[in-house]
Amino acid sequence: xxxxxxxxxxxxxxxxxxxxxxxxxxxxxxxxxxxxxxxxxxxxxxxxxxxxxxxxxxxxxxxxxxxxxxxxxxxxxxxxxxxxxxxxxxxxxxxxxxxxxxxxxxxxxxxxxxxx
Amino acid sequence: xxxxxxxxxxxxxxxxxxxxxxxxxxxxxxxxxxxxxxxxxxxxxxxxxxxxxxxxxxxxxxxxxxxxxxxxxxxxxxxxxxxxxxxxxxxxxxxxxxxxxxxxxxxxxxxxxxxxxxxxxxxxxxxxxxxxxxxxxxxxxxxxxxxxxxxxxxxxxxxxxxxxxxxxxxxxxxxxxxxxxxxxxxxxxxxxxxxxxxxxx
Numbered sequence: 631x632x633x634x635x636x637x638x639x640x641x642x643x644x645x646x647x648x649x650x651x652x653x654x655x656x657x658x659x660x661x662x663x664x665x666x667x668x669x670x671x672x673x674x675x676x677x678x679x680x681x682x683x684x685x686x687x688x689x690x691x692x693x694x695x696x697x698x699x700x701x702x703x704x705x706x707x708x709x710x711x712x713x714x715x716x717x718x719x720x721x722x723x724x725x726x727x728x729x730x731x732x733x734x735x736x737x738x739x740x741x742x743x744x745x746x
Numbered sequence: 747x748x749x750x751x752x753x754x755x756x757x758x759x760x761x762x763x764x765x766x767x768x769x770x771x772x773x774x775x776x777x778x779x780x781x782x783x784x785x786x787x788x789x790x791x792x793x794x795x796x797x798x799x800x801x802x803x804x805x806x807x808x809x810x811x812x813x814x815x816x817x818x819x820x821x822x823x824x825x826x827x828x829x830x831x832x833x834x835x836x837x838x839x840x841x842x843x844x845x846x847x848x849x850x851x852x853x854x855x856x857x858x859x860x861x862x863x864x865x866x867x868x869x870x871x872x873x874x875x876x877x878x879x880x881x882x883x884x885x886x887x888x889x890x891x892x893x894x895x896x897x898x899x900x901x902x903x904x905x906x907x908x909x910x911x912x913x914x915x916x917x918x919x920x921x922x923x924x925x926x927x928x929x930x931x932x933x934x935x936x937x938x939x940x941x942x943x944x945x946x947x
Contacts, residue, residue: 659766659850660764660765660833691764693821693835694823700792701792702794703819722761722762724764727854731936736936738826738830739826739830740929742824742826742827743826743925744925744929746784746824746925
């Protein structure tokens with residue numbers, strides 16, 4: 631995706647208004663993003679924000695959102711932070727693995743892997 | 747697509763969860779091949795900007811202004827069921843991207859360290875990294891064509907790793923082999939023991 635010259639960087643700078651970090655709480659690589667609602671006036675949003683809202687109708691991890699948008703992770707995070715601030719998406723921090731992994735989940739993952 | 751079915755279960759279904767697994771090892775050892783072999787989709791790609799965080803890592807003192815570079819991040823996905831996924835992240839090979847490892851390792855279930863017996867020392871940094879942080883890992887010895895075969899016990903000795911850490915001889919081009927590596931890791935990470943995941947196989 632990255633090409634020679636400053637073009638893509640200027641474009642990305644514009645998307646984030648020069649910010650390197652999202653507003654609010656840091657956003658984990660595998661935090662789950664879920665669209666809460668569509669904006670009253672879609673004209674208020676840039677195309678990338680609209681795409682996030684479409685993708686995340688099904689809960690989607692942050693890294694996957696970045697890949698689908700074909701944008702760097704940090705740029706994606708800034709976009710997500712803005713959508714969160716507007717109340718359009720929920721971003722759920724991953725639960726600590728040690729707490730999340732009970733016997734049931736373990737069996738489920740093992741079974742899932744074996745049936746691939 | 748049955749949208750109606752998702753509504754009644756919404757209250758009882760566990761929240762969506764993405765489980766992170768790292769694939770580490772030296773350059774050219776087969777990390778991307780492993781991810782590609784098992785991922786249900788073509789490995790996804792994104793990038794991370796190196797900006798102010800690269801200070802102290804990259805020597806920018808001789809350069810005026812902020813230097814911006816990117817590090818590629820490729821990963822694969824395995825869907826266990828709706829709302830439960832395994833994400834396999836290949837770790838960047840170059841030493842100057844260690845900061846990226848910290849982000850990748852945060853909250854990870856565990857790691858696969860891929861080793862090539864012809865260049866065993868290439869995986870030492872990954873072994874050290876996971877040992878120091880207490881992140882469960884298994885060693886997958888990728889069997890390259892034409893490379894000399896070694897007993898796992900010799901590899902264990904050469905790597906200086908604890909007896910309970912599983913060492914699996916594997917071929918990252920083979921799906922069944924990668925499945926064995928991953929099931930071994932999941933079992934080791936969850937149970938803290940090395941269990942033969944499929945004794946009859």
